[in-house]
Amino acid sequence: MKRFGVSGVVRHMGAGLVLSVALWLSAAGVFVAGQIELGVMQGVVRDEAGKPLVDVTFRIRDLSRGRDVSVKSDKDGRFYRRGLPAVEYEIFVEKDGYQPIHDKLKLVAGVDRRFEFKLVKAAPEGSDDFVRGVAAFNQGNFEAAARAFEASVQKAPTLSEVRINLALAYLRLSRTADAVAQLERAAELDQDSPRTLFQLGDAYVEIKAFDEAVAALEKGLARQPALSDPLSFQATTTLGAVYFSMGRNDDAIAQFSKALAVNADALAPRIGLGKAYFSKGDVPAALEHFRKVVSTAPGTAEATEAEMFIKELEKASPRE
Numbered sequence: 001m002k003r004f005g006v007s008g009v010v011r012h013m014g015a016g017l018v019l020s021v022a023l024w025l026s027a028a029g030v031f032v033a034g035q036i037e038l039g040v041m042q043g044v045v046r047d048e049a050g051k052p053l054v055d056v057t058f059r060i061r062d063l064s065r066g067r068d069v070s071v072k073s074d075k076d077g078r079f080y081r082r083g084l085p086a087v088e089y090e091i092f093v094e095k096d097g098y099q100p101i102h103d104k105l106k107l108v109a110g111v112d113r114r115f116e117f118k119l120v121k122a123a124p125e126g127s128d129d130f131v132r133g134v135a136a137f138n139q140g141n142f143e144a145a146a147r148a149f150e151a152s153v154q155k156a157p158t159l160s161e162v163r164i165n166l167a168l169a170y171l172r173l174s175r176t177a178d179a180v181a182q183l184e185r186a187a188e189l190d191q192d193s194p195r196t197l198f199q200l201g202d203a204y205v206e207i208k209a210f211d212e213a214v215a216a217l218e219k220g221l222a223r224q225p226a227l228s229d230p231l232s233f234q235a236t237t238t239l240g241a242v243y244f245s246m247g248r249n250d251d252a253i254a255q256f257s258k259a260l261a262v263n264a265d266a267l268a269p270r271i272g273l274g275k276a277y278f279s280k281g282d283v284p285a286a287l288e289h290f291r292k293v294v295s296t297a298p299g300t301a302e303a304t305e306a307e308m309f310i311k312e313l314e315k316a317s318p319r320e
Helices: 009-019 127-138 142-155 160-172 174-189 194-206 210-223 230-244 249-262 266-280 281-297 302-316
Strands: 038-046 057-061 067-072 077-087 088-094 103-104 111-118
Touching: 009 302, 057 077, 067 077, 127 142, 127 160, 142 160, 142 230, 160 174, 160 194, 174 194, 194 210, 194 230, 230 249, 230 266, 249 266, 266 281, 281 302
Parallel strands: 038 111
Antiparallel strands: 038 077, 057 067, 057 088, 088 103
8 A cells, every 4th residue: 555645646636726717818800781889799618628618607797887797608608698789898707616707898889709718727725725735745844734734624625635635744743543534534525536545444554443444445446446556456455464463364365365466576465475374374375475575575674574484483393
């Protein structure tokens, strides 16, 4: 399991942190015979990807008379309003979740004006605090990071990514119970995210809540079962370790074996298998896996641990 790294979260959210309003306004004048006193305003509104936006409100204010006229875009993002006096207008283009556009335009009698607007998604509330939190976290100032993420959560309580990063800061401050609470809420908000469930499972392991850890990890793996995914691979190994801690050796062996079927040189599931077989009393199988760890990665911490088991087992079983 990738242990609570912040960089992937930041990358996932970075596109939503700092947003600017982009407006492309083009007007093509086309002479319309017979329209002398009144003008027509029409056009289309799209999002950043070029997709039409429905139910965008256009508030058109006649500056000379102080009157407002409203029209909404249809499913194709098109809007149309005829019979407008040929004067200067103030226009507001608005839709929830998007940065509004405020501009001025002038209609000319006898000219059919066609406009094209582009709305950019609004940055969520609390994004400035989030950015400060990320910067503080990356600088190792976890107290400041937690304060910034806490402020961001207050402004955007339904954004799971904010709560995940707050949990990461809490974990660095050894506030494990607080981290678990934030991850539980994040999992409720984003129930289809395997990553959140894997992180929650890891947090449960930290507080030795093994039943809850199993539930979170199994749920995450049900959503992302392919062990070609690095997070799923690590979650499978972690689940095996949790099963072993609970005395469920056969379940642990099953998980470790799944991981080794994908990567036979992986050390964590290999040494996990050795421990599980040792716990079951299968000394030959345990020695086989411990020796494999030593030969695969000599000099590593895992190899040192495996050598300790080998010595103890060989003392108990001299013929092995």
